[in-house]
Amino acid sequence: MSDELKLVFDEPPQRKKVPKHLADFSPAERKEFATSFGLPGYRASQVATHYFSHLSKDPTTWSDIPAEMRQNIADQLTPKLIELVRSITCDNGMTRKDLWKLHDGVLVESVLMRYTDRVTVCISSQAGCGMNCPFCATGQAGLTRNLSAGEITEQIVAAARACADGELPGGPTRLSNIVFMGMGEPLANYNAVMRSVRNITD
Template sequence: MIKKNNKIQLKDLSLLELRDFFISIGEPKYRAEQLFNWLYNHIVFDGNEIKNFPKALREKINEECELKTLELVNRQTSSITNTQKFLFSTKDNKKIESVLIPDKDRNTLCISTQVGCPLDCKFCATGVMGFKRNLTSGEIVDQYLLTAKEIGKEKITNIVFMGMGEPLLNFENTIRAVEIFTHELTKGLSRKKITVSTAGIPHKIIELADRNLRIKLAFSLHSAFEDIRSKIMPINKKYSLKENLDALKYYAKKTKTRITFEYVMLKDINDRPDDIKALKKLCSQLPSKINVIPFNSIKHINPTGISAELDSTPYNKIKDFVEHLRKENLTVFIRDTQGDDIAAACGQLAIKHNS
């Protein structure tokens, strides 16, 4: 049983574990389904709100358990795109961020899986801030629940695990969160509306495929050349692009899904004609599409070294780059920058002081 401050964290428990919990306190196991419904459909954070529990059980839940893992500290809204950034605090006073991105027919919530990130990708503010700890499954799920509660009638239609951290380095908690989001008792999201993004942990990509969740997978590519990728993404020195491509092919075949390659445009680094040729060769190996992303400045965290030298490819050159890729019969989209005025755009999430 998972406890913090001597209280059981109910959102860190699966439905089967909730059944065991209720049996252990002398309650029928069907209470687990009832609680699951109140937590994830009615979005309650207080045992007293669970109306079909007897008073004594509500009091016991409040006394011995936690129904809320995070506190909302701040909410910012972009005056340009209406993108919203949510700052949350954990029970041990760590800070994390989530971003709600509006579009014509959907609202996508970008959620975090770690406090900071250990991978140190040079174009990412989160990597520069370093790594503190993994989030629990409850802390991952509560980003969704607290945001949904906060925005009211607006509906979150999609979730992307693209916030702070590398989801596959917090594998079990990420999987548990996905299983809650997609559970048949949860009136939430289909598997097709959930995307996990990874910088490339090949054995975990294979394990994710074997879990048969069939969620979408995005791969942070950013260069089709091993040496350049190693320069801007140190994880490539440990897990090569070739190893990851083998794992991605396995994932695409096993799950019958298309891989999304994420590609941040960096001036004079990955925007050359040779990069177009290399991308064509790479994408021909598996069903895929490319999301081209203008580099968003991370100067708000005062980076040093390579990170301080990076600049975005000019937008007109990005469009030319994309057109050349499309002429090669590749499926390519430009992910327009949203929320950079509140440091909420792709690669900008970071907390300067995180104890």
């Protein structure tokens, strides 16, 4: 019997598709995404500004969109992809591990860490992992599925929002570092990871 480690790159078939989110698309594609709901393309740019720049999750404040349309547009373009299940803290609150539930009940983690000179979030790019590293508990459980670009980006936006809202001791701050060192091998989910990288750098 071979003791060679088996690497798994293909995710098992999924029963439910991840809802599409603005953060799954490039700026040009976002306009098409908006028009697929019968919205003018410029609504995508407006919502992207609220989501990426203002870190807003409250459509009632999106004053450049008619009030009666805001919630519906938010639900269509930025559906809720991750829901906080539990947070645990250590280092006097300067380190916080968040457990997130995805739309299909899958759980992933991110960790937010505040230091004297930076704030770093460590995010997950896959649920489980197929790389089978012998020292890693995530790897022993195997690959459940890839995360979408939206699900990856949501972890980053949630961390940036927590920093801006002063949820860590020391008051409001800016998220400065993002590392893809949570659950999953990022390069095994290349397209979604690269979309999320472009979301935060473009």
